[in-house]
Structure formats: C-alpha cells, structure tokens
Amino acid sequence: MDLLALGPLELWDQGRQFDLGPVKQRRVLxxxxxxxxxxxxxxxxxxxxxxTPRRPVDPEAPLQGYVARLRSVLYEAGGGRLGIDRPSHGCYRLRFDPEDVDLLRFQRLRREAAAAAERGDRQLAVGKLHTAENEWSGEPxxxxxxxxxRALRAxxxxxxxxxxxxxxxxxxxxGRHAAVLGELHELAARRPSDSLAPLDQRSIRLLLLAMYRSGKAR
Structure with a gap:
C-alpha cells in the first residue's frame, strides 16, 4: 500500500487508486x-x-463528516492497517505503517544513507539517496x-x-566530477522555493568545485 505525500496526495493498493474525495476532505487527510x-x-x-473568511459557523460538523468518509476509504484500502483514531476528545490522529508513506520512506533512506557514508560505503549511500529522491512524484x-x-512545502x-x-x-x-556537472548546473540555478529567494550558495560552491576538479574551470 502507498500513501503518497511527496507530490499529489494519493492512496494506492495493489495497483488500485482510491478516491480521497473533495478538496476539503483531502486537506483533512x-x-x-x-x-x-x-x-x-x-x-x-x-x-x-x-x-477564515469562508469558515462555516459550526465547522466541526462537516469535519466529522470528512473524517467518517475518510475512515471508510482508508479501511477499504488497508483494513485495520490504516485509519483515523480519536485518542482523546478534541483531536484526531492518523494511524499507519511508516513503510506505507513515501515521506517517511524518504526520511528513513536519508538516515540510512548518512549511516552508510559514515562507514565509508559511498556507493551504498548514493544508491539510498537515489531511491529517496525517486520517492518524489511532484509538488506536495x-x-x-x-x-x-506554504511553509511546510518550502x-x-x-x-x-x-x-x-x-x-x-x-x-x-x-571521482565523478564531470558526470555530475549538468545536474549541479541545474540545481545551482534553481531557486529554493520561489522567484524571490536567493540562489542556493551551497550548490554553487559544489558546482565550482566540480568544475575545478574536472578541468572545466578557467
């Protein structure tokens, strides 16, 4: 099962995509x-x-409706493996297996890559990071x-x-300096979050170092 957050919000199980409902219901999830x-x-x-300007007079009533419909969809997709609990009055919590969520897989793979790099296994670390990057499917x-x-997206x-x-x-x-030049050029030119943000200085420094080491700097 896949609950996808690193891109469009989607729920998949065994090749089937489940309808998560209208936009406000999707916001709840x-x-x-x-x-x-x-x-x-x-x-x-x-x-x-x-x-705030469009908030209903009693928002808890439609919120409960969204939660009820989401519970039905989540149960259909994952049975008891995925659901929405109410651990105490006045709050809700999503219950899931971390391996079913792309965001949490992404973060686990980054931790595993850091541990591999610390041990000196750069090849394994690079593979883990490639897999982590492939968890992304679009704009979250x-x-x-x-x-x-907006803040979380940034x-x-x-x-x-x-x-x-x-x-x-x-x-x-x-030693793959020349091989990464194209990707570094793209990364260094891309602004971190919006058109007003400064260029990524760390990526620019990496690019200059790669150019120097590959003999491209003049």
Whole structure:
C-alpha cells in the first residue's frame, strides 16, 4: 500500500487508486498525514481546512463528516492497517505503517544513507539517496493555500534539495566530477522555493568545485 505525500496526495493498493474525495476532505487527510502520527487538535484541523473568511459557523460538523468518509476509504484500502483514531476528545490522529508513506520512506533512506557514508560505503549511500529522491512524484500540498502549507512545502522542498546535494557530494568524492556537472548546473540555478529567494550558495560552491576538479574551470 502507498500513501503518497511527496507530490499529489494519493492512496494506492495493489495497483488500485482510491478516491480521497473533495478538496476539503483531502486537506483533512493531508493535515493528519503531515503530523506523522501525532494527534492534531480539531481547532488546528479547522484552521488548515478552511480559510477564515469562508469558515462555516459550526465547522466541526462537516469535519466529522470528512473524517467518517475518510475512515471508510482508508479501511477499504488497508483494513485495520490504516485509519483515523480519536485518542482523546478534541483531536484526531492518523494511524499507519511508516513503510506505507513515501515521506517517511524518504526520511528513513536519508538516515540510512548518512549511516552508510559514515562507514565509508559511498556507493551504498548514493544508491539510498537515489531511491529517496525517486520517492518524489511532484509538488506536495497542492490542496492548500494557507500559510501552514506554504511553509511546510518550502521545508519539504529544501529536504529534497539537501538529499540531492548529499548524493552529488558523495558522487564527487567518488571521482565523478564531470558526470555530475549538468545536474549541479541545474540545481545551482534553481531557486529554493520561489522567484524571490536567493540562489542556493551551497550548490554553487559544489558546482565550482566540480568544475575545478574536472578541468572545466578557467
């Protein structure tokens, strides 16, 4: 089973994609998923699902409806393996296996890559980071327009950039300076989050080092 957060929010099981419902219902699931198993207060969910000017008079009633429908979909997809609990009054929590969530697989692979690099196994570390980067399928949190989602989206993008930089640095340590030049050019030119953000100085330094070591710097 795959619950995908590193791109469009999707739920798959054995080649079948499950309908997660209308946009506000998807926002509920995304907010719970990005809490990574921690309880989320109802007030927080309401703030993330509805913008203030358009918030209903009693948002808890439709929120309960979204949760009920999501529970049905999640049970259909994963049985008891995936669901929404209410650990205490006034909050909800998403229950899942970490290996079913692309975000958590991505983070695990980065940790494993760091451990492999620490042991001196650069080849294994590069492979782990390649696999981690392949967990991404697009732009996350597109269901949202709120400040919380914009800030989280920027952090996730930076995590992705760090994973790519870590891999490129390891490949350079393995002597692949010329091979990574094209990717480093692209990474150094790409702005971290929006058109007003500064260029990525760490990627630029890596690019200059790779150019020097491959004899491309003049």
């Amino acid at each position: 995304a907010a719970l998923l990005h809490a990574r198993g921690e309880p989320v207060p109802v007030e927080t969910l309401v703030a993330r699902v509805w913008s 949190l597109t269901e949202f327009t709120c400040d919380w989602a 952090r996730l993008r930076e995590e992705r950039r760090r994973a790519q930089r870590e891999r490129l640095f390891l490949e350079m340590e393995m």
